[in-house]
């Protein structure tokens with residue numbers, strides 16, 4: 001029996017990158033997983049592959065930057081599955097690599113909307129259902145950037161730092177309803193987002209980022225997905241208000257990028 005047997009789960013940004021690995025891992029562990037994304041073709045293809053293996057998966061278009069999309073996502077999943085056990089708020093964009101004074105108001109609001117307000121929205125719509133059923137696990141995707149300073153990523157780090165604070169607050173507030181809220185902070189993980197970021201910042205800084213991880217390499221999406229499976233599962237029934245770092249030790253070291261270039 002899988003570690004998530006019979007659970008109903010949503011993964012935002014579930015069509016590609018780390019989200020895709022989470023969708024796959026949840027389905028393999030027996031959950032009925034709803035991948036929600038704006039990359040419709042990728043999401044549909046992934047779900048078709050999982051269904052062909054006999055796993056339970058569905059795809060739903062959802063732009064996490066749009067409140068109505070998140071409301072409809074939660075409603076559709078609860079209608080189809082009868083409840084909602086797990087929501088992973090994973091979708092985000094990488095917008096940075098610039099000093100804060102070069103960022104426009106529009107860029108700031110876009111990043112905060114997609115990376116942070118989206119988490120507020122999905123918790124707002126998921127929590128009443130989880131409270132009603134007296135059971136739920138919310139897992140919010142943070143980042144090593146919530147723990148360490150990097151040049152050029154102030155807005156992204158502001159969103160990720162706020163996700164840590166939100167997750168702690170909600171863990172305290174909704175623990176009495178048996179709803180657990182945790183976050184995961186990955187280091188650099190090989191995904192389309194990471195490759196795009198390294199292409200923008202340059203090879204040299206990219207190599208320095210690798211060296212920032214004491215384990216000597218960047219991470220794999222499946223390694224983050226494994227942490228998500230644990231936090232989503234009943235094995236973590238007494239774990240809430242926690243940030244689980246999956247960062248190869250990056251946040252444990254005082255090494256700074258410029259020293260390594």
Ligand SMILES: NC(=O)c1ccc[n+]([C@@H]2O[C@H](COP(=O)([O-])OP(=O)(O)OC[C@H]3O[C@@H](n4cnc5c(N)ncnc54)[C@H](O)[C@@H]3O)[C@@H](O)[C@H]2O)c1
Nearest residue numbers: 013016017018038063064090091092143188189191192193
């Ligand atoms: N890759 C890393 O090194 C790394 C490190 C730390 C934290 N993270 C975090 O992990 C999460 C996943 O990152 P990734 O590297 O897999 O990114 P990615 O860009 O490779 O994949 C992101 C997925 O989210 C989807 N998405 C983007 N905007 C969306 C929107 N508005 N609505 C719905 N879906 C949307 C994309 O279509 C894609 O499927 C993000 O929260 C990111 O901040 C990534």
